[in-house]
Amino acid sequence: MAEKPSLSKSEMEIARLLWKIGPATVREIHTEVCKHRQADFATIQTFLRRIENKGYATSTLQGRTRVYAAKTRPRTVIRDTVDDLIERLFGGDAMPLVRHLIEERNIGRTEIDELRNLVDQLEQQSAIKQEDRDDC
Amino acid sequence: MAEKPSLSKSEMEIARLLWKIGPATVREIHTEVCKHRQADFATIQTFLRRIENKGYATSTLQGRTRVYAAKTRPRTVIRDTVDDLIERLFGGDAMPLVRHLIEERNIGRTEIDELRNLVDQLEQQSAIKQEDRDDC
DNA sequence: TTGCGTCACTTACAAATGTACGGATACATT
DNA sequence: AATGTATCCGTACATTTGTAAGTGACGCAA
Numbered sequence: 001m002a003e004k005p006s007l008s009k010s011e012m013e014i015a016r017l018l019w020k021i022g023p024a025t026v027r028e029i030h031t032e033v034c035k036h037r038q039a040d041f042a043t044i045q046t047f048l049r050r051i052e053n054k055g056y057a058t059s060t061l062q063g064r065t066r067v068y069a070a071k072t073r074p075r076t077v078i079r080d081t082v083d084d085l086i087e088r089l090f091g092g093d094a095m096p097l098v099r100h101l102i103e104e105r106n107i108g109r110t111e112i113d114e115l116r117n118l119v120d121q122l123e124q125q126s127a128i129k130q131e132d133r134d135d136c
Numbered sequence: 137m138a139e140k141p142s143l144s145k146s147e148m149e150i151a152r153l154l155w156k157i158g159p160a161t162v163r164e165i166h167t168e169v170c171k172h173r174q175a176d177f178a179t180i181q182t183f184l185r186r187i188e189n190k191g192y193a194t195s196t197l198q199g200r201t202r203v204y205a206a207k208t209r210p211r212t213v214i215r216d217t218v219d220d221l222i223e224r225l226f227g228g229d230a231m232p233l234v235r236h237l238i239e240e241r242n243i244g245r246t247e248i249d250e251l252r253n254l255v256d257q258l259e260q261q262s263a264i265k266q267e268d269r270d271d272c
Numbered sequence: 273t274t275g276c277g278t279c280a281c282t283t284a285c286a287a288a289t290g291t292a293c294g295g296a297t298a299c300a301t302t
Numbered sequence: 303a304a305t306g307t308a309t310c311c312g313t314a315c316a317t318t319t320g321t322a323a324g325t326g327a328c329g330c331a332a
Binding site for chain 1: 148149215218222223224225230233235237239240241247252254255
């Protein structure tokens, strides 16, 4: 398929909102953005158009207002973006980023527990994979 | 201070190498980059110049070759970059990224153990902070 | 029916980014 | 000394990005 060009930072912010509030009009996204910072309506419009041009969303006219809907799953975009970041900033090794996040960002009580669970699960899976390898 | 403009993706790749191999000439960085991908010497030169202009490095002439040295610690750049990413892609919540990393990237045995340790430490600190709060 | 606000679509444009050419100069080798 | 080789520095230039103004259509309130 046609190698979508990656989203710019600003486009990503908009894409995130599109995922968050589901199919939405320019105005809805604009309103949402403005909760956090000033933004021109036309600017948001441009971003949405570009996001669509890049192949990450589709739009349809509902009457005279255009409704945008995400086309690519967040997962995909996040993976690509994060992979790229890890490549450039850490030479491809993900652990430094994990470390950074755990150390620098304030992780609360609840999250610590969740993390512990995640790690446990990971260990399980890791064990399973080990078995698989034994089968070969 | 003068609000450094942030580094672009490509600049970051170069900055990382500069941190990695310490003060270095354009050629050294260029050679390093070329281990992974083709790159024009002059292009690397431009990136280094821009990194310096943005205030993230300094350079001095050693004879007739210029030696660049990082000026800002990786930590700082990483923090800013990651914070920005988290803001745009996750609305400011770091956990989704942590989750993503743990789930999507293949984390090996050794890393699992390290993670567990990190989480343990975190818990400790969290407990300490709790005490602090009690004092107030 | 005359505005007013809302949309869509077009077009603009400066700044940032990626990529690189070309001239000047100095060093090394013939 | 002449020529090739490595650097530096300035300059260029197409794209992408951020930001928005301008134009025309439509629908509702006065």
